[in-house]
Amino acid sequence: MATNVGILGATGAVGQRLIQLLDPHPNFEITAVTASQDSAGKTYREAAKWRIDTPIPDSVAGLEVRQTDPTYVPNDVELLFSSLPSSVGEAVEPKFAEEGYVLSSNSSNFRTDPDVPLTIPEVNPDHLDLIEVQRDERGWDGAIIKNPNCSTITMVPPLAAVDAAFGLERVDVSTLQAVSGAGYSGVTSMEIIDNAIPHIGGEEEKMETESRKLLGEFDGAAIRWNNFDVAASCNRIPTLDGHLENVWADTSEDATPEAVAEAMESYPSAEDLYSSPEQLIRVFEEPDRPQPRLDRNRDNGMGIAVGGIQETTEGVQFNCLAHNTLRGAAGASILNGELLLEEGYI
Numbered sequence: 001m002a003t004n005v006g007i008l009g010a011t012g013a014v015g016q017r018l019i020q021l022l023d024p025h026p027n028f029e030i031t032a033v034t035a036s037q038d039s040a041g042k043t044y045r046e047a048a049k050w051r052i053d054t055p056i057p058d059s060v061a062g063l064e065v066r067q068t069d070p071t072y073v074p075n076d077v078e079l080l081f082s083s084l085p086s087s088v089g090e091a092v093e094p095k096f097a098e099e100g101y102v103l104s105s106n107s108s109n110f111r112t113d114p115d116v117p118l119t120i121p122e123v124n125p126d127h128l129d130l131i132e133v134q135r136d137e138r139g140w141d142g143a144i145i146k147n148p149n150c151s152t153i154t155m156v157p158p159l160a161a162v163d164a165a166f167g168l169e170r171v172d173v174s175t176l177q178a179v180s181g182a183g184y185s186g187v188t189s190m191e192i193i194d195n196a197i198p199h200i201g202g203e204e205e206k207m208e209t210e211s212r213k214l215l216g217e218f219d220g221a222a223i224r225w226n227n228f229d230v231a232a233s234c235n236r237i238p239t240l241d242g243h244l245e246n247v248w249a250d251t252s253e254d255a256t257p258e259a260v261a262e263a264m265e266s267y268p269s270a271e272d273l274y275s276s277p278e279q280l281i282r283v284f285e286e287p288d289r290p291q292p293r294l295d296r297n298r299d300n301g302m303g304i305a306v307g308g309i310q311e312t313t314e315g316v317q318f319n320c321l322a323h324n325t326l327r328g329a330a331g332a333s334i335l336n337g338e339l340l341l342e343e344g345y346i
């Protein structure tokens with residue numbers, strides 16, 4: 001039987017992607033959607049300005065939109081996906097956890113808190129058990145778990161493969177990020193057409209902190225962050241979806257391009273989880289790949305594509321790409337929901 005799930009912030013860009021991905025999902029059934037007070041009481045079809053290129057699923061179109069408050073969400077909802085703006089998430093998510101709800105959240109608040117699991121199921125599934133620490137410390141019956149920022153998710157699986165095989169000393173990364181990462185009204189057409197913007201507020205810090213937490217070690221009580229140095233430079237470009245990143249990784253042991261490709265291609269997926277691709281990282285030999293338009297939808301938008309692996313004086317260099325609203329946001333939260341289900345937290 002499918003698990004009843006709700007979506008907090010269901011009318012936004014990531015909320016809509018969550019609906020698109022959850023509607024056909026074999027494990028989950030959407031039974032509650034929430035949004036801001038203005039939308040409460042309307043049907044989802046009336047409240048949402050639907051901008052995805054598949055129709056609003058019939059199962060959701062007629063649902064009544066509820067206020068984003070635990071009082072209005074039915075108790076038989078076992079898992080909540082949160083795509084709230086971070087300022088709202090910071091205020092509201094703990095209220096739900098206090099009331100016993102388990103949240104798989106894409107919002108950026110709390111990601112680096114010591115008792116909040118930040119997980120990519122193929123990379124650090126063991127960090128999920130930090131939930132026990134969180135429950136002890138905060139006295140919650142529910143829990144909050146997070147997926148990382150989209151630009152972090154794009155580079156961390158390839159870096160995890162490099163770290164496991166050769167050890168990581170230092171990472172430098174420069175990003176070319178699609179406009180959908182900023183949300184529908186994030187950058188105007190006048191700002192981005194014929195242009196590139198060499199700044200995305202807060203993004204560099206997210207990449208620099210989240211990557212070290214994700215690749216850290218959980219000893220049963222706390223996460224010891226990985227201590228490689230990392231510096232990020234983030235840029236917005238006029239692609240619609242798909243973040244492309246140029247990464248330089250200085251390794252502890254010598255790493256040839258062939259050995260790096262082998263380590264990446266053999267890095268395991270989470271084969272028991274429905275949304276994890278059969279092969280997590282695909283490596284191109286063609287020097288001009290991956291490209292956003294050609295490669296973002298591989299493996300239902302949940303794969304990571306890598307190319308241009310080469311040796312440099314400072315270690316190894318490669319390019320990586322992921323679909324930012326699928327693997328990098330809605331799909332990442334759903335994968336964490338699948339992990340929560342598999343590990344018996346819901």
Ligand SMILES: N[C@@H](CC=O)C(=O)O
Pocket residue numbers: 149150151177178180181182200203324325328329
């Ligand atoms: N913070 C990211 C969101 C991911 O898509 C961005 O601005 O691109």
